Amino acid sequence: MTSVALLRQITDYANRADPYPLYAELRKTPVVRDEDGPYLVSTYWEIHSLLHDPRVSSDTRNLSPEAARTISQEEDPNLPPPFIKLDPPEHDRLRRLAMRPFGPPHTPRRVYEMRGELGEIVSGLIDGFRDRGQVDLVDDFSYPFPVTVICRLLGIPREDEARFHGWADTIAASIDPAHGTADEREAQLQVFRQARTDLASYLAGLIEERRRSPRDDMLSAMAAGYGPDGQMSPVEMVSTSILLLIAGHETTVNLITNGMLTLLRNPDVLQRLRDDPDLVVPLVEELLRYEPPVQLLPQKTTLADIDIAGTTIPKGAPLWLVLASGNRDPQRFLDPDRFIPDRPDNQHLGFSSGVHNCFGSPLARLEAQLALTELVRRLDNPRLVEDPPPYRHNAVLRGPQHLGIAFDGLRQ
Amino acid sequence: MPPVSVDGSLEKLRREGHIVIVGASLAGLRAAETLRDEGFTGTLTLVGDEPHDPYDRPPLSKQVLLGRVPADHTGLPRRRALDARWRLGVAATGLDLAAKRVHLADGDSLEYDRLLITTGVRARPWPHELEADLDGVFVLRTSDDAAQLHRRLNAGPSRVLVIGAGFTGSEIASACRERGLDVTVVERGSAPLVGALGGVVGEVAAKLQREHGVDLRCGVMVTGLEGDSAGRLRCAHLSDGSTVEVEVAVVGLGATRNTEWLASSGLGAGPRGIACDAGCRAFDVRGIVTDDVFVAGDVARSPHPLFGYQFLSLEHWGNAIAQAEVAAHNMVSSSTERRPHVWTPSFWSAQFGVNIKSVGVPPMADEIIVTQGSLDERCFTAAYGYQGRIIAAVTFDQAKWLEFYQRQIEQAAPFPPEFTTVDRRPEGMRPVPADFPDPSLPSHGPTVTLSGHSPSDRRISFTPLHA
Numbered sequence: 001m002t003s004v005a006l007l008r009q010i011t012d013y014a015n016r017a018d019p020y021p022l023y024a025e026l027r028k029t030p031v032v033r034d035e036d037g038p039y040l041v042s043t044y045w046e047i048h049s050l051l052h053d054p055r056v057s058s059d060t061r062n063l064s065p066e067a068a069r070t071i072s073q074e075e076d077p078n079l080p081p082p083f084i085k086l087d088p089p090e091h092d093r094l095r096r097l098a099m100r101p102f103g104p105p106h107t108p109r110r111v112y113e114m115r116g117e118l119g120e121i122v123s124g125l126i127d128g129f130r131d132r133g134q135v136d137l138v139d140d141f142s143y144p145f146p147v148t149v150i151c152r153l154l155g156i157p158r159e160d161e162a163r164f165h166g167w168a169d170t171i172a173a174s175i176d177p178a179h180g181t182a183d184e185r186e187a188q189l190q191v192f193r194q195a196r197t198d199l200a201s202y203l204a205g206l207i208e209e210r211r212r213s214p215r216d217d218m219l220s221a222m223a224a225g226y227g228p229d230g231q232m233s234p235v236e237m238v239s240t241s242i243l244l245l246i247a248g249h250e251t252t253v254n255l256i257t258n259g260m261l262t263l264l265r266n267p268d269v270l271q272r273l274r275d276d277p278d279l280v281v282p283l284v285e286e287l288l289r290y291e292p293p294v295q296l297l298p299q300k301t302t303l304a305d306i307d308i309a310g311t312t313i314p315k316g317a318p319l320w321l322v323l324a325s326g327n328r329d330p331q332r333f334l335d336p337d338r339f340i341p342d343r344p345d346n347q348h349l350g351f352s353s354g355v356h357n358c359f360g361s362p363l364a365r366l367e368a369q370l371a372l373t374e375l376v377r378r379l380d381n382p383r384l385v386e387d388p389p390p391y392r393h394n395a396v397l398r399g400p401q402h403l404g405i406a407f408d409g410l411r412q
Numbered sequence: 413m414p415p416v417s418v419d420g421s422l423e424k425l426r427r428e429g430h431i432v433i434v435g436a437s438l439a440g441l442r443a444a445e446t447l448r449d450e451g452f453t454g455t456l457t458l459v460g461d462e463p464h465d466p467y468d469r470p471p472l473s474k475q476v477l478l479g480r481v482p483a484d485h486t487g488l489p490r491r492r493a494l495d496a497r498w499r500l501g502v503a504a505t506g507l508d509l510a511a512k513r514v515h516l517a518d519g520d521s522l523e524y525d526r527l528l529i530t531t532g533v534r535a536r537p538w539p540h541e542l543e544a545d546l547d548g549v550f551v552l553r554t555s556d557d558a559a560q561l562h563r564r565l566n567a568g569p570s571r572v573l574v575i576g577a578g579f580t581g582s583e584i585a586s587a588c589r590e591r592g593l594d595v596t597v598v599e600r601g602s603a604p605l606v607g608a609l610g611g612v613v614g615e616v617a618a619k620l621q622r623e624h625g626v627d628l629r630c631g632v633m634v635t636g637l638e639g640d641s642a643g644r645l646r647c648a649h650l651s652d653g654s655t656v657e658v659e660v661a662v663v664g665l666g667a668t669r670n671t672e673w674l675a676s677s678g679l680g681a682g683p684r685g686i687a688c689d690a691g692c693r694a695f696d697v698r699g700i701v702t703d704d705v706f707v708a709g710d711v712a713r714s715p716h717p718l719f720g721y722q723f724l725s726l727e728h729w730g731n732a733i734a735q736a737e738v739a740a741h742n743m744v745s746s747s748t749e750r751r752p753h754v755w756t757p758s759f760w761s762a763q764f765g766v767n768i769k770s771v772g773v774p775p776m777a778d779e780i781i782v783t784q785g786s787l788d789e790r791c792f793t794a795a796y797g798y799q800g801r802i803i804a805a806v807t808f809d810q811a812k813w814l815e816f817y818q819r820q821i822e823q824a825a826p827f828p829p830e831f832t833t834v835d836r837r838p839e840g841m842r843p844v845p846a847d848f849p850d851p852s853l854p855s856h857g858p859t860v861t862l863s864g865h866s867p868s869d870r871r872i873s874f875t876p877l878h879a
Contacts, residue, residue: 052815054833088835304831
């Protein structure tokens with residue numbers, strides 16, 4: 001497939017259910033320039049090294065003008081770029097400020113202390129399966145769960161959660177654009193822009209409220225907290241909150257859905273998890289390797305010529321790091337296409353690596369661990385309604401659009 | 413001996429031989445675990461002079477002094493069951509190479525087929541014995557040391573004196589300040605950490621200490637410690653004529669290799685450690701490599717191809733593990749299956765709220781350049797250059813970039829780096845002298861490049877020195 005546009009094959013919906021043979025093909029040339037322009041990197045060590053390479057930028061403003069045209073960027077002109085699209089030092093400052101109220105060293109217990117609340121949300125959603133012989137895991141569980149979590153984390157009042165869910169759904173849908181006429185796409189874009197504007201102004205108002213009367217939540221801490229880096233500006237807080245919502249939403253949906261799909265495809269593993277719930281910790285790591293929610297990172301670029309794996313990637317080139325392929329690299333993982341729930345030495349790329357490694361990973365891990373343990377414990381004789389399930393269009397944030405699961409009953 | 417029976421004897425060793433490991437700390441434990449992983453089913457004995465099970469030392473100067481972890485709670489996690497005989501609390505006192513015997517302090521002796529020496533180092537004590545014996549004078553190396561020092565810090569001494577601003581001394585000063593204790597640090601050199609990281613970075617460390625309220629005195633030596641009539645430390649006299657009243661003094665003057673027990677053994681052991689080849693086999697005093705005595709960890713000196721084949725002595729946590737694993741593998745492998753220990757030196761420290769990490773051998777450098785971030789912000793990456801190649805790098809709160817620089821070092825990439833990076837500031841545009849107190853310039857030699865990532869695949873290829 002040397003001369004075929006690899007990138008088009010990856011984005012081709014026909015390959016969505018199982019892109020892994022394509023990645024295996026891709027790995028035969030670890031670094032290759034696709035005829036559509038980007039350099040695709042598909043092997044573990046090469047991806048790993050580029051994720052730690054200070055000559056690689058995440059700021060799309062560094063892309064060459066031609067390359068910038070190939071990725072559709074729908075930015076809010078009123079908000080500064082979120083830190084995922086910034087380089088140090090701005091990235092570091094914003095990420096440090098966001099981390100202060102979220103994780104160690106300043107707030108080491110935030111995620112841990114959400115454990116009980118997360119468990120209740122999970123139980124509540126599964127209780128909703130009662131009297132039904134079949135559910136769509138995506139709509140009935142995987143979607144609502146992370147949005148509720150992010151609401152509680154940020155401190156969205158309960159009465160506003162429904163509105164928040166609405167905005168989140170609209171924004172999430174825009175990540176997976178419709179393939180209709182130009183008019184239909186434009187109409188969808190309008191809805192998306194409106195939702196984003198509404199969400200931004202809602203958050204700005206809430207942040208101001210929390211600044212005046214703080215509570216024990218992340219927005220209050222961001223609005224009230226001061227550190228060596230000072231404080232985020234109000235628009236930076238809005239931008240960061242939206243980033244946390246989007247980045248922590250779709251990805252977690254896919255992680256949980258892929259998790260159940262994989263377990264139902266491997267009934268022996270499902271039984272092991274039922275018998276030994278502690279297995280969920282390494283199991284989720286293996287899941288992040290085996291079916292990573294973010295398949296590739298398409299928005300990096302080079303600040304200088306980079307020699308790697310016998311190829312020179314020129315300055316300003318768009319760089320696509322195919323994390324999901326690196327995760328299946330036989331040079332790094334023994335028997336990479338097997339799902340081994342207690343796989344040793346599992347330093348997967350599921351959360352990326354380097355300065356941009358997943359900000360919300362501790363929360364995502366906990367969400368997936370709680371969700372999978374409870375689903376497996378409570379669903380009696382769960383089975384897939386169809387395999388493969390229908391996938392959403394998105395090749396980057398890859399996951400099933402629906403996952404029908406039939407079951408005989410619900411345990412307490 | 414025909415090859416078949418050589419293999420046969422190796423098989424016999426792996427099946428029912430006796431391996432003795434002298435030194436039951438990080439390197440000894442990891443070596444023992446690796447031996448079992450490699451399929452060694454014979455008798456395994458670990459000898460340690462401390463009574464404790466193997467424990468981790470880095471927390472002793474950090475979390476333990478802060479009271480977050482008790483000193484006896486830093487036991488090393490076990491990778492696997494060992495089925496070993498433990499001789500803890502008993503020091504080895506001698507080695508008979510001909511008889512293949514290790515003599516122990518309790519009069520016992522152990523016969524071995526293969527011996528691994530991982531006796532490490534100990535804290536260099538205050539040189540004046542009577543002063544060192546004063547109540548309030550401490551060193552910090554063992555968990556017992558840490559327990560005692562922690563207890564004394566809990567009593568709230570009016571002032572703590574730290575003698576020597578290397579990594580251990582600086583970490584102790586940091587912990588004391590975090591506990592709200594007044595601290596005076598006396599450093600003979602021009603700045604803290606100057607020996608390890610040079611004057612440019614040392615200056616940053618000095619500012620960091622002073623910002624955190626340390627009474628830092630550089631270019632000064634402690635000339636004497638003085639006690640009261642009850643033998644309690646009362647004050648310290650400094651070479652600038654001044655006196656500091658202190659109740660506690662911690663001596664942070666580096667480490668001494670535990671090699672005295674090998675003095676008459678015929679092994680190439682001395683104050684600088686035990687020389688071994690890249691395969692961790694010890695040299696005897698004649699410069700002939702032994703076949704049944706191996707060395708790993710802080711006590712080893714081994715030649716490193718990246719640094720002109722100088723023997724390197726490394727007191728690094730990661731080196732102890734990596735070298736122990738290589739030594740253990742080689743002890744039970746035939747000569748063609750043996751691996752070289754070509755670990756790139758690296759270490760970390762946590763002090764005054766900053767994470768410091770380094771790779772390579774900074775003291776070899778003549779120049780330094782700040783490639784990312786800014787010295788003033790205490791958040792930076794700096795690369796060290798030696799004769800036109802990158803020889804080392806250090807990060808302050810930027811550890812995630814370090815791996816990139818490690819590869820640059822391993823590939824003997826040119827210095828100063830010619831490429832653009834994220835977060836390059838004006839100060840990072842040209843190199844400045846690295847300002848090491850006593851640069852030891854090695855002789856010219858070939859430069860070496862490493863390639864590959866898997867430990868068993870670190871091929872060494874020679875490339876000519878940059879012109």
